[in-house]
Structure formats: structure tokens, C-alpha cells
Amino acid sequence: MLFPREIETKLGFDKLRDLLKEKCSGAYGQRNVDKIQFLSRPDLIAKLCNQTAECMMMIRSGESLPPLAYPDSDHLLEKLRIEGIFLDPEEMADLLKSLRIQYSWKAFIQVRKDVYPEIASLDPLIFSDAGLIKKIE
Numbered sequence: 001m002l003f004p005r006e007i008e009t010k011l012g013f014d015k016l017r018d019l020l021k022e023k024c025s026g027a028y029g030q031r032n033v034d035k036i037q038f039l040s041r042p043d044l045i046a047k048l049c050n051q052t053a054e055c056m057m058m059i060r061s062g063e064s065l066p067p068l069a070y071p072d073s074d075h076l077l078e079k080l081r082i083e084g085i086f087l088d089p090e091e092m093a094d095l096l097k098s099l100r101i102q103y104s105w106k107a108f109i110q111v112r113k114d115v116y117p118e119i120a121s122l123d124p125l126i127f128s129d130a131g132l133i134k135k136i137e
Helices: 007-011 013-023 027-035 042-060 074-080 089-111 130-136
Strands: none
Touching: 007 013, 013 027, 074 089, 089 130
């Protein structure tokens, strides 16, 4: 179904997006909020609602969760695409921190895939390479 371009503004989605961005712990989360769009497909809406419910369950579980805030490393990865370019020690530390956090989330989700099946379905999207982490260390 097609909706007018200004549907998000008319429904107040733009204000919700701004409120969500205030709650983000980093730039990566804020960029993801910017990607949120108005949806009309019931199957996709249900899937996203289930993922949200599972995230809320995780938070309420009292379990120790991996960190949510990690350095934005996208610009570092872009920089590394250029042959002969090296990261300075601070940039390398940020990249390592990001990789460690991604690895810890992947491990956390894999152990609990039966409890959080919708979140576990996102597992392939999480980059994790223990060998790379060891090489950087």
C-alpha cells in the first residue's frame, strides 16, 4: 500500500524518532533510528514487535548484558579500505572495543537462542571474528 510522503510527519513518527534518538547510547543507534520507516505489512510489524518484546525481556531479566554503547567504527573501516593506510593507537583501541562488544553479543545470543528466538534470527548480521580480535590484541 502506498502512503503519502508526509505520512510520518502527520502521524507524529518524526517526533517519536527524535525521542528514540535521545535514548540511544551512541551514534550507531541514532543512525539506526533514522532508518526506521512507517510500515504497513502486518507480518513485518509482528516480527519487529516480537523482537522488541524479547529485548524488553532481556532487560527485565536482571541478567548481566553485554555493553550497549560502543565506539562508532564505520569510519575506521572505511579508512582501512585504502591500501597503505594504518590506524593510530586510539583508533585501533576503538575498533578493538567494538569488535569485542559485537563478539560478546553474538556469544550472549547464541547461548540464549531458545529464549530469544527473534533476536537470535539477527545473529547472522552481527560480525564476530575471535581470530581477528586476537590478532589486534
